[in-house]
Amino acid sequence: MRQADITAAVERTAVVVDEHYVFPDVAARLAALLTDNLAAGRYAAAPDPRTLGALVTADLQSLNGDLHLRLKHHEEELADRDRDPDDDRMVHLAASTMGGISRVARLDGNVGVLEIRPYLFPPQLAGDAMTAALRLLGGTDALLLDLRDNLGGSPDMVALVCGWLLDEPTLLHTMYDRTGEPVRQSWSAAWLPVPAYGAGKPIAVLTSARTFSGGEELAYNLQHLGLATVVGERTGGGAHPRIGFRAHPHLEVTVPVARPVHPVTGTNWEGTGVTPDVETPAAEALDVAHRAVLARLGTSPERAAA
Incomplete structure (x- = not known):
């Protein structure tokens, strides 16, 4: 250079x-x-x-x-203006990854699995795909939400998923700017075109050290609202939303411009990550979580497989 x-x-x-x-x-x-x-x-x-x-x-x-x-x-040259160069990439990624719905499955014991990766795409890009997945999972008796390879994404999609799991609209966080003033609140979605999952069903969220940003927000919300047990590894620890500025044809300054505050904890997961309730290597988290929710359902892996 x-x-x-x-x-x-x-x-x-x-x-x-x-x-x-x-x-x-x-x-x-x-x-x-x-x-x-x-x-x-x-x-x-x-x-x-x-x-x-x-x-x-x-x-x-x-x-x-x-x-x-x-x-x-960035390999590709950035536009000569301040905008998020990930916008176009996200549109392509959402289209080529089925809106981030990587896996929808039913395990033994009528336990559902929803794997979301690489991102929680905005509802305008992936809302139809997400609600289709939620509809398929509605009849399961327990849910494993696999975020081990989720690298972040849209707070609005986090709110959509939380809305499916909560009985009523619930405050998820308040966003504060650099002056310390509140600028935005995020609430779980008040209505979805699919029935709610149903209160009381066992839910486990699977995490890894790779889980980051929006994936962490979803895990953190469900954990601290008492809806889910987090199983796996401590997550990456990125809570602050950012915007992008062009500094060079191939270099973007990404700058966090606000901080979310959760109504239960009074803080967020920045720098600390989401601490699992059940700590286990990420590769083992699915099996560990499956056994745990089967136990809550009052059955064993052997009986569930019969």
């Missing part, structure tokens, strides 16, 4: 973070860190945008470990 391009990208990143990051005090420190590192020549030897992005991302995450705060490399 030319030094002029490196300087422009790092300076743009520093300004965007300083002006928009959800924690203003950390933002100022990060902007100063990038500026000092630029002057010290930390980035001067970056041979390409990918390497520069990795160097700057390491610095951005060095103070508080916010995994949503990045200088993200």
Whole structure:
């Protein structure tokens, strides 16, 4: 990379973070860190945008470990405007992954499985696919919600799934901006074109260290509203919604601009992840959760398989 391009990208990143990051005090420190590192020549030897992005991302995450705060490399050239370049990719991914509905199955004992990956796509992209899956699962006696390979997604889709599992509209979180003012509330969906799942049925959410962002929100909500047992591994710990800014034709500054606060815990999963109720390796979580919900149904794996 030319030094002029490196300087422009790092300076743009520093300004965007300083002006928009959800924690203003950390933002100022990060902007100063990038500026000092630029002057010290930390980035001067970056041979390409990918390497520069990795160097700057390491610095951005060095103070508080916010995994949503990045200088993200894109193979395709970004549009010459500030927008989320993931928008077009999400449309394609939703169409090519059946709206994120990776698996719908019925296990022994009439236990349903819903695997959602790679993302909880927005309802306008995947609402029909999701409600079709929920309709198929409506007659099961217990549910395993598999989020082990879920990398995030739409709070509105989280609200849709929660609406299917809750008996009435329920506050999921309040979003606060960098000034500390509440800017938005998220409630579970008040109505769906499928019957509600039914109160009291055993539900387990499967997680892994890869589970992130919107997948974590769904697991966190169901856990702390007392609807589900979380089985698996501690999740990645990314709670803050972010927006994207173009810093270079192939580099996007992703900046968290708000923080959700859950009404039960008074906090969120940022930096800590979702702690499983039953900790087990992700590869074993499905079997462990299946046995657990069968026990709650009063049967054994042997009887269920008979």
